[in-house]
Amino acid sequence: MPLVSFSASFRSMTARLSAGALTVALATGLTLAYTPAAVARGGGSKAESHGPKPHSAFKGKRSEHIAVPSGPLPPTVMAALARAHVPISSMSVVVQRIGAPTPLIAINATEPMLPASTMKLVTTYAGLSLLGPDYRWKTTAYADGQVDTQGVLHGNLYIQGTGDPKLVPEELIDLVDQIRRNGITGIDGGLVLDKRYFDAATRDLPAFDNDDSAPYNVGPDPLLYAFKSLSFTLTPNPDGQVSIDVLPQLAQLQIDNELHVTRGACAGSLPAASPSVSQTASGFVQASFIGDYPLRCGSRTINVAALDHSTFFAGGFLALWKQTGGTFSGTTREGATPSSARLVGTHRSPVLSDVVRDINKFSNNVMARNLFLTIGAATAKPPATPAKSAQAIQQFLRHSALPMTGLSLDNGSGLSRDEKISALSLAEMLQAANSSPVAQVFTESLPIAGVDGTMRNRLTNAGALGNAHIKTGTLRDVRAIAGYVGAQNGESYVVVSFINDPRAEAARGAHDALLEWVYEGARRAGTAE
Structure with missing residues (x-):
């Protein structure tokens, strides 16, 4: 089965991949990808x-x-x-x-x-x-505050998770679309993540073998998104450039591409293909690729566990939100959904x-x-x-x-x-x-x-x-x-x-x-x- 190809564009991605497609390799270390159409059969x-x-x-x-x-x-x-x-x-x-x-x-x-x-x-x-x-997991969205005639929510949007293990971009977009169908196109309050379904002690545990960047070491979370891992696809081009595509997109992700194509043999572990991922003081996430990339190595996909669950989910949600035309001018945080908030969307996981x-x-x-x-x-x-x-x-x-x-x-x-x-x-x-x-x-x-x-x-x-x-x-x-x-x-x-x-x-x-x-x-x- 061929490796799933990734794209930096969510719309082009959904055109190429069937609903739910994402590499299980992100959480296993395997290089095999699955097609959910086959899974569903x-x-x-x-x-x-x-x-x-x-x-x-x-x-x-x-x-x-x-x-x-x-x-x-x-x-x-x-x-x-x-x-x-x-x-x-x-x-x-x-x-x-x-x-x-x-x-x-x-x-x-x-x-x-x-x-x-x-x-x-x-x-x-x-x-x-x-x-x-x-059985299906539910991820729900609630809103408090008023929505003006332009569709801007003057209040908070709450996302409540129950541990959906397969909340990948093709699934989360359903919740985004439901929120928009309920008349909300902008948020000027906060994006609040309600993660009370799992005890806080279950999160941010030490990695099994001290390798925090290994996708197989990702811990559980009520709002687990895309296995909390970034999948970079590197493709060398004859013009000397290396194109880098990534899934999932995060609203705050920036890629620093300093890779250069060389004509040498493809041998060894190819260190240049392994990015350094860090969070800047301004809140952006920067993935840096530096070094020589032999043309003969062809396209490669690298999976990296990155960030904490809340930062990763918020970045993924806001990337989808903005790609559909939504605006956001607030901040993100964790918190409980108030009883007065109204339901504006419910996504149900695969069975x-x-x-x-x-x-x-x-x-x-x-x-x-x-x-x-x-x-x-x-x-x-x-x-x-x-x-x-x-x-x-x-x-x-x-x-x-x-x-x-x-x-x-x-x-x-x-x-x-x-x-x-x-x-x-x-x-x-x-x-x-x-x-x-x-x-x-x-x-x-x-x-x-x-x-x-x-x-x-x-x-x-x-x-x-x-x-x-x-x-x-x-x-x-x-x-x-x-x-x-x-x-x-x-x-x-x-x-x-x-x-x-x-x-x-x-x-x-x-x-x-x-x-x-x-x-x-x-x-x-x-x-x-």
Whole structure:
């Protein structure tokens, strides 16, 4: 799938991109972009149609409470571990046929492990079950004061957020248009951001690995806009200039372009393509590009997390507001919406099933974190806190006969050294999800081996191509997989495996070998063929 091209003009952007188009790479670090038209279809390629389908309810006893007969790991998996110098003690594995009472393989299965992004499966399954696949977030606009005959609001415009994870330019423009249809074309009061839905303590937390500019580190916010990240597309031209386009536009953004095209070879990391983004004393945001840019490097897109959430949202909203002809002469701040303010616009997000698809296919951290907090706010009273969300999810799991021993929730995305779960607990949750009312939506949200999402480049020449719906997880010293495999014999299996080891990165082949072995029929390891 080609990388989405960006434009500095909102109108030309909407002419080229379908509604909702924006790179999920902004929040994941991936260079893959998605087209929301495909996301909305909920179907997929021919390869996807061969994946595992929901089966009848799992009625076996909980594996934690009985002896778990288990064969050893398949020889191909053991060989891959040996090549990576990873001991079997660093790996936790469960392979279980859907509907079977006990696992076929259970190695270190009850040990709490770092799951990385496979923790998103817990968050998304709980979200779909508790909120419903058709749940939508609301972003609302209120006005106080009078509107004169010229359409100027002599008062404040309030924007109230509830954590919409997919509030991108193509979505926010709907709210702007609604405000204008209500007769407001100018604002001479303040733009006030009402962010009370999430507790203030959930914002501006330290980055996971101390890299504040990494889009995957963006934290949650009730008014999350465009993943709080700028996407710059640099294109060298034969005339010696480098054009720079950006999405989203921010009203206060200025670009200082001091790039020069050279004729040399394209090699290395190309430091000139990485901007320095800073806020000036006058309130402007300046992105500076300096250096030589080889013509042979062609067009490149760089994603940078920038500013705080309120500054980013205000800049994005006002850019759209001014592009539609609106005027603004006030200041921006955070504050509560007064009860006397009147409603002038309500934007509803895409349905949760679409959001979950983005979260799992592309391992979008900030979307997962917003969903995690939304669960807490929707099932208890706002403001949301991680504790409320964790309690709501734990309670849902207990009511579903899934006590999930060893589960520790932090932010719901897996981008944490504090979130842990056992392979057996996650496997049992996947069994339950497979027989739940949200089984189809949940399963279709997972990346498909060799086809899309984070599995698009894996098992492309293997039998498992198109037959494994697998969520991946990656942290330093962690590799993880979890999901469903449709075997060539017609049976379907739950597969969960975590590798927690300093050499985990080198052991990815062990996971691919495990998935291929399951696809080929998951014969008990060590038995005769």
